[in-house]
């Protein structure tokens with residue numbers, strides 16, 4: 104009889120201990136999922152931007168190039184896990200808060216991830232959209248006309264020597280301007296809000312357009328997601 108009670112007591116204690124441990128186990132699991140930035144899937148099919156941007160370019164661009172930035176970023180900040188909580192956008196907005204020994208790596212690779220996620224979002228399978236609403240009014244105001252804006256944007260994208268980006272950005276006062284950044288430098292590190300942007304690294308166009316960056320830029324207008332650009336301008340997600 105005594106032995107039966109002992110077994111019962113032991114079993115009860117085990118259950119109580121297990122229940123007490125559940126929060127610890129869950130917390131550990133959620134810490135694990137917070138300990139790596141993960142590659143977000145492309146928001147549409149790889150061939151959705153055909154014929155202007157080909158499937159193979161999109162596969163390599165997303166699965167290999169963006170993934171490499173992500174892997175390098177995870178590797179660099181593995182020794183400063185508190186940075187995971189600050190997040191990619193947070194780090195890029197305040198690069199001086201990133202430890203100096205990894206600051207350049209974070210700038211390049213967090214920038215690589217941020218800029219590419221932005222780039223995917225600013226293109227759409229719903230092709231041949233046109234700008235409208237407040238964004239179009241602001242473009243006409245700050246660039247005189249939409250055609251003039253397109254010409255200036257192309258000039259910036261073509262004029263970027265080597266690898267980089269051209270962006271339409273908004274400053275704190277809501278004024279639009281066109282900038283070009285080198286490598287993976289992101290407008291948000293300069294306190295600017297990107298409205299739309301084009302990747303002019305050769306990996307973005309070489310398979311289809313070879314050295315003809317101008318043709319790539321001309322064709323890219325057909326897949327611009329003007330609805331998303333309008334949301335970016337209005338600060339809607």
Ligand SMILES: [Fe+2]
Nearest residue numbers: 168302304307
């Ligand atoms: Fe790229």
